[in-house]
Amino acid sequence: MSSYRSPGVEAARRAVAAKLREVRLEAGLTGHELAVRCGWHKSKSSRIENARTPPSDTDIRKWCEACGAADQAADIVAASRTADSMYTEWRRLQRTGLRRLQESRMPLYERTKNFRGYASHVVPGLFQTPAYASALLSVIGRFHGTPDDTAEAVRARMSRARVLHEGEHRFALLVEESVLRYQIGDAATMAEQLGHLLSVMALPSVSLGVIPFGARERGMWTLETFNIFDEERVHVELLTAQVTVTAPGEIALYVKAFRELRKMALYGTAARALVTSAIAAVG
Template identity: 60%
Template sequence: MPTSPSSSAQAARENVARQLRELRKEAGLTVTELADRCGWHHAKTSRIENAKTPPSPTDIRLWCRTCDAVSQAADLIAASRHAESMYTEWRRRVRTGLRQLQDSYVPLYKSTRLFRVYCSTLVPGLLQTEGYAQALLSANARFHDVPDDAAEAATARLERSQVIHEQGHRFVFLVEEAALNYQLGDADAMAAQLGHLLTAGALPSVSLGVIPASTPERRLWAQETFSMYDDTLVSVELLSAQVNVTQPSEIGLYLKAFEELRTMAVYGQAARALIVTAIDALN
């Protein structure tokens, strides 16, 4: 796996920074000279060139104008916007509410044919019940100190999950056994969630694998939660942000990891037995 799941985003930022630095040098300007002509402190130029601070579109236009490279501004602005969209802090994403965040995924879900989802600590979002989802989303709202519209967001999450019942989509879910035992909500909500897994796992479009905690000599350790949308996008969930991986070489690493994890999972009756054991442990 990549050393950091945000490496694609950082590499994209550094590429923009490198191009801006090269424009400055080709124009024969020092860091201080460029800063003076753009009307900002020289430290800002250094932060931009070292990919510490993302440049705004206005910054890039001023930079290119100062370096007599106005024709390159549009491409650099587009590249910078793309880099910043690859790594998005959760607090920024939920400023307009948790429900809006749930709804934002609908177009992606509609266009994806093959979903591959690995979860180490939680039930996958597409398989969550309303009670479980509401408990999770409310906890997230409290942790990130954002408005708590978890009830509406949970309803939206269930609405978008209806894609499981639509033709033209396939779903491969992998969960660590631990995810079955971390209780969210009260015991009744958790029991309902686990019971739903028994039902959803039997759907013809769904493959549900559980990786037993007792797996001997694991060939790959537990990973951060990630979702693969066809072979073009991997979304990785971190504590502070969501990372969107689009670089083919990194997507290939996540696919390799997914297939490795998949070989350690149990399916069918063996998976159902682990779920039932988790239900019994609630009593």
């Protein structure tokens, strides 16, 4: 598991652990006695109770049954699943391929009115061309060992991009200049992608800022890719997992980070010049 720690995720996991500890204490059992009843190594109950090891649904049911509190298992399982959904490994999200993951996000994009995003590695999905998306998703699928449904996943991603042209949505995105320089696919694919960015920048619903390599007085360090959906949630993309942030205090921090990053970005003619320069470099 990644070393990333979200206060919201950790708090949810600690709450589950605290409830299990309460169940054990009410039963008058020591941690060792509980482990014996469950058929576990003696340290397992301690790891679960101290939120070092997230319990499985089966672990929770065994714990409650051993404590004579089987009727509490369902509620604790539900709380544990909520905590677990905040940190979801890509291998779980992608176990049936990439298409379903792309499609599952469509309702969230459709209902979001104010979308803000920051990309430090690759072009944001909403702005990708089919060729660029195909090159990127094929690498992602191969790296994570997912079933090869790249063509279907690309079609789903292109379908999602229709929100750029429909409804009353606003899209404010920031990319590091390095995103324009990292080549995904062959030279023709990258040149086409950069040209598409120039077209996207002209859309009335889109604000695209580029943070140049030489940004003066850089007030924020380079961060992991994140997307803010209204004030509802934030998705943070790690190598191993997607972290979903829903705690208002944490969302506020990402909004603050976006504002700081936006101060360093170039827009309009200056941003277009950076994209044009990147196209020339590819050529």
